[in-house]
Amino acid sequence: MDTRLSQIKLRISKLRDALRTAGAHAILVPSADPHLSEYLPGRWQAREVFSGFTGSMGTLVVTLDDAQLFADSRYWTQAERELADSGISLFKISTGASTQHIQWLAEQLKAGETLVVDGQVLGLALAQQLRTALGAKGVRIDTAIDLIDQAWEDRPGLPDAPIYEHAAPQATVSRADKLKQVREAMAKHGATHHLISSVDDVAWLFNLRGSDVTYNPVFLAHALLDAEGATLFAQPGKIDALLTQRLAADGVRLAPYADARAVLGALPADAKVLIDPRRVTLGMREALPATAPVIEAINPSTLLKSRKNDAEAEFIREAMAQDGAAMCAFYAWFEAAMARGDKISELTIDERLTAERAKRPGFVGLSFSTIAGFNANGAMPHYRATDESFAQIEGDGLLLIDSGAQYLGGTTDITRVWPIGRITDDHRRDYTLVLKGTIALSRTVFPRGTLSPMLDAIARAPLWAHGLDYGHGTGHGVGYFMNVHEGPQSISKAVPDANMAMEPGMITSIEPGLYRPGQWGVRIENLVLNVPRDTPEGGQFGHMLAFETLTLCPIDTRCIAVALLSDDELAWLNAYHAEVRRRLAPLVEGDALAWLNVRTEPLRR
Numbered sequence: 001m002d003t004r005l006s007q008i009k010l011r012i013s014k015l016r017d018a019l020r021t022a023g024a025h026a027i028l029v030p031s032a033d034p035h036l037s038e039y040l041p042g043r044w045q046a047r048e049v050f051s052g053f054t055g056s057m058g059t060l061v062v063t064l065d066d067a068q069l070f071a072d073s074r075y076w077t078q079a080e081r082e083l084a085d086s087g088i089s090l091f092k093i094s095t096g097a098s099t100q101h102i103q104w105l106a107e108q109l110k111a112g113e114t115l116v117v118d119g120q121v122l123g124l125a126l127a128q129q130l131r132t133a134l135g136a137k138g139v140r141i142d143t144a145i146d147l148i149d150q151a152w153e154d155r156p157g158l159p160d161a162p163i164y165e166h167a168a169p170q171a172t173v174s175r176a177d178k179l180k181q182v183r184e185a186m187a188k189h190g191a192t193h194h195l196i197s198s199v200d201d202v203a204w205l206f207n208l209r210g211s212d213v214t215y216n217p218v219f220l221a222h223a224l225l226d227a228e229g230a231t232l233f234a235q236p237g238k239i240d241a242l243l244t245q246r247l248a249a250d251g252v253r254l255a256p257y258a259d260a261r262a263v264l265g266a267l268p269a270d271a272k273v274l275i276d277p278r279r280v281t282l283g284m285r286e287a288l289p290a291t292a293p294v295i296e297a298i299n300p301s302t303l304l305k306s307r308k309n310d311a312e313a314e315f316i317r318e319a320m321a322q323d324g325a326a327m328c329a330f331y332a333w334f335e336a337a338m339a340r341g342d343k344i345s346e347l348t349i350d351e352r353l354t355a356e357r358a359k360r361p362g363f364v365g366l367s368f369s370t371i372a373g374f375n376a377n378g379a380m381p382h383y384r385a386t387d388e389s390f391a392q393i394e395g396d397g398l399l400l401i402d403s404g405a406q407y408l409g410g411t412t413d414i415t416r417v418w419p420i421g422r423i424t425d426d427h428r429r430d431y432t433l434v435l436k437g438t439i440a441l442s443r444t445v446f447p448r449g450t451l452s453p454m455l456d457a458i459a460r461a462p463l464w465a466h467g468l469d470y471g472h473g474t475g476h477g478v479g480y481f482m483n484v485h486e487g488p489q490s491i492s493k494a495v496p497d498a499n500m501a502m503e504p505g506m507i508t509s510i511e512p513g514l515y516r517p518g519q520w521g522v523r524i525e526n527l528v529l530n531v532p533r534d535t536p537e538g539g540q541f542g543h544m545l546a547f548e549t550l551t552l553c554p555i556d557t558r559c560i561a562v563a564l565l566s567d568d569e570l571a572w573l574n575a576y577h578a579e580v581r582r583r584l585a586p587l588v589e590g591d592a593l594a595w596l597n598v599r600t601e602p603l604r605r
Helices: 003-022 046-051 073-083 100-108 124-135 147-151 175-189 199-206 241-249 257-265 282-287 300-306 310-340 346-358 375-379 425-442 452-464 567-587 590-599
Strands: 026-029 059-063 067-071 089-092 114-116 140-142 193-196 221-225 230-234 252-256 273-275 294-296 363-366 371-374 397-403 405-407 414-420 445-447 475-477 486-491 507-510 513-516 520-523 526-533 544-549
Touching: 003 026, 003 046, 003 059, 003 114, 003 147, 026 046, 026 100, 026 147, 046 059, 046 147, 059 100, 067 073, 067 100, 073 089, 089 100, 100 124, 124 140, 124 282, 175 193, 175 199, 175 221, 175 300, 193 199, 199 221, 199 230, 199 300, 221 257, 230 257, 241 252, 252 257, 257 282, 300 486, 310 346, 310 405, 310 414, 310 526, 310 567, 310 590, 346 363, 346 371, 346 397, 371 375, 375 397, 375 513, 375 520, 397 425, 397 520, 414 520, 425 452, 425 507, 425 513, 425 520, 425 526, 425 544, 425 567, 452 475, 452 486, 486 507, 567 590
Parallel strands: 026 114, 067 089, 114 140, 193 273, 230 252, 273 294
Antiparallel strands: 026 059, 059 067, 193 221, 221 230, 363 405, 371 397, 397 414, 445 544, 475 486, 475 507, 507 526, 513 520, 526 544
16 A cells, blocks of 8 residues: 555545535645745645645645645646645646636635635735635635644644854844844835744844755744834744844844734734735734734835845855855766766765765755756656655766755855766757757846846747747746745746846846656756946946856756857857856865866867
C-alpha cells in the first residue's frame, strides 16, 4: 500500500467530515499564512499536507464530492505525478496569479451553500474577489472557523527560532532612519498608524533577521507604527534582553504575537490606518475598529527595500563573487568526478554545491532548495530531487542547476545548464535561443520608471521567432539578505501597475527558459542591478537605466550553436566571461582556477 496516498485520502476524508459537521459545502485552502508569505512555516503548509503536492505555489479546493488542485505550468508535470491516484484532480491554470479557482467555485456552488476559508490566511484582495464572485451567486463565505485545525492531527506549533540583528556594516541604514522614512510616507498618505504583516517588510524595517521560514532569513511578526513609536508583535522568548533594549532605544515596543488583533481592535475610533491590501489578511483587516478610516496603498517599506543603495550594491557584488568562487570549486570537482566515472546523482550535486558555498565568507544558508534536474527532470521548472525520486547523472543530455544562497551582504540566485556526454544539435539550438533571450534583455537600455512587465517580451522574442515560449515569468525581484523573490517589480506577463516602475538600485533576475516535457529543460539565469546610463541624446526622454549583470559564473559555451549568435551577442558573451575571470580568479586556486580559465576562454566562430 502507498502510505503517502492513503494518508492524503484519509486527510481529505477528515476534511469532508469537518465540512459536514460545520454544515458547509466546500473549503478553500490557499498556499498562505497570516503574513501571506510565499514560503511557509510548517504550521501553515496545509495545502501540501492535504494534497501531497509539494510545489511552492498552488490552491486546493475540496467539496463534499470533489477536490481540485489549481497550479500553473511550472508545476503541471510535478503535480500530475504527485496527485496520481489521490482522488485530487489537477486544474491547469495559466499563471500563478490566476483566480480561476474563484470562477470554479462560483460555477460549482449553489445559492445558499457555504464556502469555508480561514480568514487568518486569506489575503484581503483575494477576499474581495471571492465576495464579489460568490456573493452574486448567493453563496455564503465563512471566514471565522479554521476547519484545517480540526482535521489536521499533530499540526505543528509556531516556530521558536531566535530573532537576531542584521548589523553594520552589511546593514547600511539604521533602524531609526528606516522608521523615519516609513513615517514620512505615512504622513503623505494622511495615516496615523500603519499595519505591516509581510515578514520581509518587517525584517527589513527593523534590521532584524530570523529562521522561521526555510531559506528566507525572516521571522513571524506583525508591526504597528504610529507617529512616535512602533509595536513589534513576535512570539515571546525569541528576542533576547540586549536586543530588546536596542529596539526600545529606537522606540520599538515588544508585544506577544498572539496579541496583534486585540491591539488593533483597541485603536482609537478615529485612527487612520494605512494597510497594503495585497499584504494583509482579511482577519487582520477585520480586527480594526469598524469606524477607523482605512487607507489602502502599497507598504512604503516594499518600495524602499527594493531600491538598494550604493553601499548595499557593493556588498552584493562581493557576495556574488564569493558565490561564483564556490561554483567554480564545485564545477571543477564535478567535471573531474564525471571524467573519473564516479557515481553522481542530483542529490550529490545539491550536497556538494551547498558544501562549497558554506566555505565562503558571510554564508548563512541557501536561498531556496537547489534544483538539479537531469534531462526530463530539467523540464520541470520547480523540480526537486528527493531521497525517494532522483536521477543519476549518466549517459548523454543536459543538466540544469538552479541554486542560490543567503550571505550577510546579499542574496544569490543563478541557473546554468551543462552538457553531459554528447549533446545534439537540438540541444544546442534550444540552449542558444534561451541565451539570446538572456543577452537581449541584459543589454537593454530603458527609461527610468518603465513598468517592469513591459520588458518581458524582449527576452521572449528570440524564442517567439521560432514559435516557442515558456510558462513562467522572465524575472523576479531579489532581496538584500532577504527573500529570493521580492516585489514590487516583476518582469513577466503580469498586468502592470504603477508600483512596478523600474528604479535605480532594484535587483531582478533575468531567466528565460525552454522546456521539452519528458526530454530536457534549458534556463539561463543571472541577477542584474538597475543602474543609471548616459545616452547620446543626453536624457531627452528622462533618465535612462541599464542592467549591470551581478552574477559571476561561466555560461557553458559547449552548448552554443555559434551560428545562431550575432556578432554583438558574441561580443557580449566574451566580455561577460572576461569580467567573470577578472573578478573570480583572485578568489580561487588550483583545479577551480584551471576550470575557470578554461570555461571563460573567448568563443570564436
